[in-house]
Amino acid sequence: MLAVYPGSFDPITLGHLDIIERGARLFSEVIVAIAHNPQKKALFSVSQRIKQVQAATVHLKNVRVDTFDGLTVEYARSQQATVLLRGLRVLSDFEYELQMSHTNKSLWPEIETVFLTTSNEYSFLSSSLVKEIARFGGNVRHLVPATVAKDLEACFTQTPIPSQQPLE
Numbered sequence: 001m002l003a004v005y006p007g008s009f010d011p012i013t014l015g016h017l018d019i020i021e022r023g024a025r026l027f028s029e030v031i032v033a034i035a036h037n038p039q040k041k042a043l044f045s046v047s048q049r050i051k052q053v054q055a056a057t058v059h060l061k062n063v064r065v066d067t068f069d070g071l072t073v074e075y076a077r078s079q080q081a082t083v084l085l086r087g088l089r090v091l092s093d094f095e096y097e098l099q100m101s102h103t104n105k106s107l108w109p110e111i112e113t114v115f116l117t118t119s120n121e122y123s124f125l126s127s128s129l130v131k132e133i134a135r136f137g138g139n140v141r142h143l144v145p146a147t148v149a150k151d152l153e154a155c156f157t158q159t160p161i162p163s164q165q166p167l168e
Contacts, residue, residue, distance in 0.1 A: 001028055001083060002027065002028065002029045002030075002079065002080065002081040002082065002083070003023055003026075003027040003029070003031070003081060003082075003083040003084070003085045003114065004030075004031045004072070004075065004076045004079060004081045004083070004085065005019065005030055005031070005032050005033065005085040005086075006033040006035055006068075006075070006076075006084065007032075007033075007034070007035060008034065008035050008037065008040065008049075008127070009032070009034050009049050009052070009053055010042045010043055010044055010127050010131075011043070011044055011049065011127055011130065011131075011144060011148045011151065011152065012049070012052050012053050012056050012144065012145065012148060013122070013125050013126070013130055013144050013148075014122060014125065014143055014144060014145065015087065015089070015118050015122030015125040016087070016127075017056050017057070017145065018087075018118065018119050018122055019085065019087040019118070020056075020060065020063060021060065022116055023114075023116065024060045024062050024063050026114075027062075028062060029063075029064070030060075030062060030064075031063075031064055031065070031079060031081065032057065032066070033066050033067070033068050033075055033076075034049050034050060034053065034065065034066070034067045034068075035067075035072070036067050043131055043155065044151065044155075046067050048151065050065050050067065052145070052147060052148050055145065055147045056145040056147070056148070071107065072084065072104065073104040073107045073108045074107075074108075076108075076111055077108055077111070081111075082111065082112060083111070083113070083114050084104060084111060084112070084113045084114070085116065086100075086114070086115050086116070087115070087116055087118055088115050088116070088117050088118065089117075089118045089124070089125070089126075094115075097113070097115060100113075101113035125143060129143075130143050130144055130152070134152040134155070134156050135156055137156070140152055
């Protein structure tokens with residue numbers, strides 16, 4: 001059974017990787033589908049995110065990485081996937097994901113959504129949080145794969161944060 005795990009993965013976190021690894025044990029193949037949304041301002045380009053996810057999942061032989069534009073359900077149909085894989089961290093995630101699951105089902109009744117709850121150690125983790133920590137020089141090595149931590153460090157050392165000078 002083929003599952004699609006869609007997201008922006010900007011950047012991939014250890015929480016994402018946890019869902020991918022667990023999904024790889026449940027399904028014969030998992031496609032990590034990186035959404036290209038030109039209306040969102042991403043920190044990393046799609047090609048950078050592909051490389052990051054490929055490096056993080058190299059040990060998983062039944063995982064491949066791809067990109068898509070448009071509706072997730074249409075991408076899944078084009079790949080002949082029957083499952084959308086989604087991770088849940090907190091109750092508010094469930095409300096949003098349930099709405100998306102029902103919407104996708106209305107667009108393609110054959111698609112199923114499988115929710116995996118995050119492992120406890122990643123229940124607080126988001127890509128936005130990681131970027132914020134990195135932007136201010138914090139250590140993110142325990143939150144993202146090593147290659148992503150290096151990419152974040154390189155990104156934010158090249159674009160220093162403007163200092164907060166007190167107004168006189």
